[in-house]
Amino acid sequence: MSQLQGKTIAFLATEGVEQVELTEPRQAVEEAGARTVLVSLQEGGFQGFDHLDKADTFTAERAVKDCSADEFDGVVIPGGVANGDFLRADADAVRFVRDLVAQGKPVASICHGPWILAEADVVRGRRVTSYPSLKTDLRNAGAEWVDEEVVVDSGLVTSRRPDDLPAFCAKAIEEFAEGRHEGQAAAADRDARVQTGVEAAGGR
Numbered sequence: 001m002s003q004l005q006g007k008t009i010a011f012l013a014t015e016g017v018e019q020v021e022l023t024e025p026r027q028a029v030e031e032a033g034a035r036t037v038l039v040s041l042q043e044g045g046f047q048g049f050d051h052l053d054k055a056d057t058f059t060a061e062r063a064v065k066d067c068s069a070d071e072f073d074g075v076v077i078p079g080g081v082a083n084g085d086f087l088r089a090d091a092d093a094v095r096f097v098r099d100l101v102a103q104g105k106p107v108a109s110i111c112h113g114p115w116i117l118a119e120a121d122v123v124r125g126r127r128v129t130s131y132p133s134l135k136t137d138l139r140n141a142g143a144e145w146v147d148e149e150v151v152v153d154s155g156l157v158t159s160r161r162p163d164d165l166p167a168f169c170a171k172a173i174e175e176f177a178e179g180r181h182e183g184q185a186a187a188a189d190r191d192a193r194v195q196t197g198v199e200a201a202g203g204r
Contacts, residue, residue, distance in 0.1 A: 003177045004034035011065065012093060014040045016082025019048035019055040019161050021110050025076050028169040034176065035071070039064050042091050043157075049080055058121075065092040069099035075175045077147055079111020079131060085172040088119040098122060101156075104185030108157035108172035110164065114138060117156075128158045154183025 009029050013022050020074035026036050040046055040060030048055045075097065077087070082185045086116040089091045100107055109117060114130040115137065117123045124142030138145045150159045150167040157176050175181070 002033040002127065003173060004029060004032040004073075006107065007034045007176060008071065009036050009176060010039045010067065010072045010075040010096075011036055011078075012039050012075055012077050012096070013046070013058070014047045014060075014086045016080045016086065017046070018059070018077050018080035018083065018111060018162065019050055020165065021080065021113070022058070023079035024112075024165050025078070025108070025169050025172060028173060029076065031175045032177075034073075037061050039067055039075075041086065041093065046078045049082075063092075064090070064096050067096055067117070069096060069103050069105065072100065072105065073179070074106040074108070074172075075100050076172060077107070077109035077116060079109075079113045079202050081112050083113030084104050084115040084134075087113075088115040094108075094120045101171035102189070103185055104155065104182060105179040106155040106172070106175040106181065106184070108168065108175065110159040110168050111161055114158055117141075117158075118143070120166055123156075124140065126156055127153045128156065130158060131160055134142070154186075155181030156184060 024158045038060050039062045040107035042063045043060050045057050045059050067204045097116055102121040111131045129146055129148050149164040150171050152171050157171045157175055174203050
């Protein structure tokens with residue numbers, strides 16, 4: 001297949017990533033013709049997990065602090081409890097995801113991956129799903145949370161768990177192939193205006 005020929009997709013992951021949520025989408029995206037780049041909090045190795053058991057190790061090609069949204073046509077954010085928590089606590093990772101959304105580029109995130117979407121404040125008014133334990137966090141960030149295997153909202157693709165991977169991979173490839181989504185950029189612009197208003201109000 002060559003749906004994604006000429007596109008470069010980042011895979012953003014770190015220590016504790018749910019292995020299958022990294023490897024299956026990456027294989028699917030590469031088979032669709034894209035070049036993929038494994039981006040992490042720093043270059044070098046990190047540990048993947050099969051739920052609570054150690055699985056394979058992976059080698060990040062780029063550190064997220066050195067990455068620009070301009071270089072990529074989209075991003076996949078796998079799950080894993082530790083992975084999701086480490087990513088949302090890293091300012092450079094949050095900035096990278098926020099910038100991709102602001103540029104209208106597709107973002108696909110599964111399981112505990114959507115934690116960083118809440119941290120980046122890019123789900124306000126958006127329809128999403130995730131692992132059920134993230135439901136309250138995402139709702140508190142302004143999202144409409146639903147319990148469905150895959151949800152697509154203007155270039156934002158989310159799923160709940162490894163069982164959803166076939167649907168998640170198919171929709172992610174579809175959105176990456178479509179390219180820039182005006183709705184994604186418009187939502188990011190709206191969220192930025194809301195956040196600016198909140199900060200201004202807090203400063204008075």
